[in-house]
Amino acid sequence: MKTIFLTIIRGSLVRNFFHTGVVAALLEKGIRVVIITQNPHNREIFGGFSHPNLFFEHLDTRPKRFQRIFEELYKGAVFNRTVHFMYRYRFAGAMVPSAYSLTVLYMLRMLFLVPLRYLPGAKALVRFADFVVHPERQHEYLFEKYKPDLVFNTSSRGDYGILKSAKRRGIRTIDMPKSWDNPSKVLFNVKADRMIVWSPFMKEQIVRLQGYKPHEVIVTGVPQFDFYARKEGLISREEFCGKFGLNPSKKIILFSSTGGDLCDEAHYVECIRYFIDEGKLQPANVLIRPHVGYKNDAERYARLKGVPYIAIDYTDKQQSEAFKDNWDTSLAHVHNLMNSLHHADVLVNITSTMTLDALAAGTPVINLKFDTRRGLSRHFSTRRLYKTDYGDAVTSAGGTWVVESEREYLSALQDILEKGQTKEQERQKMAAYFMYKNDGMSAERITITLLHFLGGSEGGVMSTDAKGKNPSRYSIKELRDICQGSVKKHNQSYFGRLTRIFSIYFTAVFLRTKITPNQITTLGSVVFFLGALFYFGNRQIALLGPVFYFLSIVIDGADGEVARFRETKGAMGSSYVEPVSHDIQYGLFFFILGVALWVNGFSASMIIVGSLASISKVLFRSIRMRYWHARYGGTERGTRETQQQIFESKTTPMLMYHYFDKNICGYPGILVPLAVATIFYRLDIFLYFYAIIFFSVFMLLVARHIRAISNLK
Numbered sequence: 001m002k003t004i005f006l007t008i009i010r011g012s013l014v015r016n017f018f019h020t021g022v023v024a025a026l027l028e029k030g031i032r033v034v035i036i037t038q039n040p041h042n043r044e045i046f047g048g049f050s051h052p053n054l055f056f057e058h059l060d061t062r063p064k065r066f067q068r069i070f071e072e073l074y075k076g077a078v079f080n081r082t083v084h085f086m087y088r089y090r091f092a093g094a095m096v097p098s099a100y101s102l103t104v105l106y107m108l109r110m111l112f113l114v115p116l117r118y119l120p121g122a123k124a125l126v127r128f129a130d131f132v133v134h135p136e137r138q139h140e141y142l143f144e145k146y147k148p149d150l151v152f153n154t155s156s157r158g159d160y161g162i163l164k165s166a167k168r169r170g171i172r173t174i175d176m177p178k179s180w181d182n183p184s185k186v187l188f189n190v191k192a193d194r195m196i197v198w199s200p201f202m203k204e205q206i207v208r209l210q211g212y213k214p215h216e217v218i219v220t221g222v223p224q225f226d227f228y229a230r231k232e233g234l235i236s237r238e239e240f241c242g243k244f245g246l247n248p249s250k251k252i253i254l255f256s257s258t259g260g261d262l263c264d265e266a267h268y269v270e271c272i273r274y275f276i277d278e279g280k281l282q283p284a285n286v287l288i289r290p291h292v293g294y295k296n297d298a299e300r301y302a303r304l305k306g307v308p309y310i311a312i313d314y315t316d317k318q319q320s321e322a323f324k325d326n327w328d329t330s331l332a333h334v335h336n337l338m339n340s341l342h343h344a345d346v347l348v349n350i351t352s353t354m355t356l357d358a359l360a361a362g363t364p365v366i367n368l369k370f371d372t373r374r375g376l377s378r379h380f381s382t383r384r385l386y387k388t389d390y391g392d393a394v395t396s397a398g399g400t401w402v403v404e405s406e407r408e409y410l411s412a413l414q415d416i417l418e419k420g421q422t423k424e425q426e427r428q429k430m431a432a433y434f435m436y437k438n439d440g441m442s443a444e445r446i447t448i449t450l451l452h453f454l455g456g457s458e459g460g461v462m463s464t465d466a467k468g469k470n471p472s473r474y475s476i477k478e479l480r481d482i483c484q485g486s487v488k489k490h491n492q493s494y495f496g497r498l499t500r501i502f503s504i505y506f507t508a509v510f511l512r513t514k515i516t517p518n519q520i521t522t523l524g525s526v527v528f529f530l531g532a533l534f535y536f537g538n539r540q541i542a543l544l545g546p547v548f549y550f551l552s553i554v555i556d557g558a559d560g561e562v563a564r565f566r567e568t569k570g571a572m573g574s575s576y577v578e579p580v581s582h583d584i585q586y587g588l589f590f591f592i593l594g595v596a597l598w599v600n601g602f603s604a605s606m607i608i609v610g611s612l613a614s615i616s617k618v619l620f621r622s623i624r625m626r627y628w629h630a631r632y633g634g635t636e637r638g639t640r641e642t643q644q645q646i647f648e649s650k651t652t653p654m655l656m657y658h659y660f661d662k663n664i665c666g667y668p669g670i671l672v673p674l675a676v677a678t679i680f681y682r683l684d685i686f687l688y689f690y691a692i693i694f695f696s697v698f699m700l701l702v703a704r705h706i707r708a709i710s711n712l713k
Helices: 011-019 022-028 067-077 081-088 104-117 122-133 140-146 162-169 200-209 223-230 237-244 266-277 297-304 331-343 353-361 383-387 389-395 406-417 424-435 442-454 476-484 494-510 517-536 544-566 571-599 605-632 636-648 652-665 671-679 683-710
Strands: 003-008 032-037 054-058 150-153 172-175 194-197 217-219 252-256 285-289 310-312 346-349 365-368 401-403
Touching: 003 011, 003 140, 003 162, 011 022, 011 223, 011 331, 022 032, 022 442, 032 140, 067 081, 067 104, 067 122, 081 104, 081 383, 081 389, 104 122, 104 517, 122 494, 140 162, 150 162, 150 442, 162 172, 172 442, 194 200, 194 442, 200 217, 200 424, 223 331, 223 353, 223 442, 237 331, 252 266, 252 331, 266 285, 266 297, 266 406, 285 297, 285 331, 297 310, 331 353, 346 353, 346 406, 353 365, 353 424, 365 406, 383 389, 401 406, 476 494, 476 544, 494 544, 517 544, 517 571, 544 671, 571 605, 571 683, 605 683, 652 683, 671 683
Parallel strands: 003 032, 003 150, 032 054, 150 172, 172 194, 194 217, 252 285, 252 346, 285 310, 346 365, 365 401
Antiparallel strands: none
């Protein structure tokens, strides 16, 4: 018997996968289904779903270390309009951002986190770091108990280690965002073998922001929207209006609350009341639907109680003790929403998922995009909510009435209620883009996808490298033997050997991507110069400089390791890209450091000293390389072999020079003096030291070459 793990961490997911029939269909096919949830023994929620092959287990939602730091990395890795919105504005239920958050923290995020969005391999690196720091092994016993064939996480980032355990065991995984606005908010910390999404819009976002390939993303439609097509539980208009005391002969305006105290939404209902009372709009019913996910949301509309034609829907119950989203998990809630949209003549809301619900139900939509009063703080402005990636996409699609003033609001209501306008063609295009298919078959398509994976019909989901080797099947020890075994220790500095301990973990991540060794070299250079920029800050910020310098060395070691694993040999990388990247780093680092010290109050002579160090080092490297080519010939590889021959014949002074050059003057060797100088903030001594050393070594090399050339016959 095949076994599938299926996570349920929110009440809305009970609707999406139990009430739509996904779980029942799997059970009918003889699949053992294990539901992993925070409430495995809650009979009110799951009591009606019993089957010999249906099991419920506890989801251990323990907190993570350094979570705030990782949250910043997750957002930076997918930077877009939504993340920028979260940097700059208050969101639902949140406090107004402090001045520090809007200035200093904002600048640091834009400078150091946003580049993650564009750096090759950054997403894989962040995910790998999360995997190492947060192994999340609390559910390993479930894998031993049930031995699943497939893990289906129904809320991206909400699995609390279930996907990680599956990855460690080589078990197939499928992920699915809980809602259409999730992909642009944050990086999903585990990349599954496949991703199920609602629509083409979500697929574009997953590919663009989450690092998936197009063939890894499966579009199925919106399972909970199947109810609008099936119309199960539909009641008559008279019966529906009777529930709320509405007049069935009048049009119904359904106002859907966004919740979370985003803004004073009751004002928009008062506008409708004013339009009707002043005779500008024909008499109509107004039904206010509070957001079930926010406790006591109905109280925000308390001042509208008692108006004869305005009703507040109190029928949905909030199960705050069961799930974080307070969702009503009953089938009655599903039917009530379906009937509300079916009988409504227009839906009014700010940009929210209810806009898509209305499209599925065939109900015209008005999106509110104007503030309730002038001079409102931007953190309570309605207009700010349209600055997100998904909010702008919906309102730009043309299938709804986007109103930016009370006059446009009234005009839109008149167009729909009195003139019968629907924007039918635009709505159909919008529905296809944001919902895929509105045929009542989305849940069935999800089931078919899961069954295909359980049956093994989607083979080859693990990536392989260019030579056909699957990196995920090699342990770190095996990768170390393959990627580092051929590196000669005497060609490395002591610190260079130390960095190899860490570089193999980066290599393991890079091998799972299509990033090339040359791109890794470039990435290392970018990290190197990011570290140099920290020296323009104060003494505390400067401490990050050596950290980034160390990280750049580790990444620099990974480029060759990736090339060895893939068995790729390219003269461009070894003879040009890598040495040129080091030339650029040497040529600019000491100069940049000198400028940074001058900016922080040191003498302007630091710029001259830094320039001398940079120029001397670059000239030394250039002259030595030219001499090797002229004297011994051959490619870069031949040059290194010739260098080894020279090394074996050196006298004691030359051996001492060699070790000094490798461990003090070389790329990795500079780190220790730099770190010490940074800790004590005596970077001026560091610059003087290397300016003298590099200039002296350069002059000695010139003298040695002159002597060698003079002895040539």
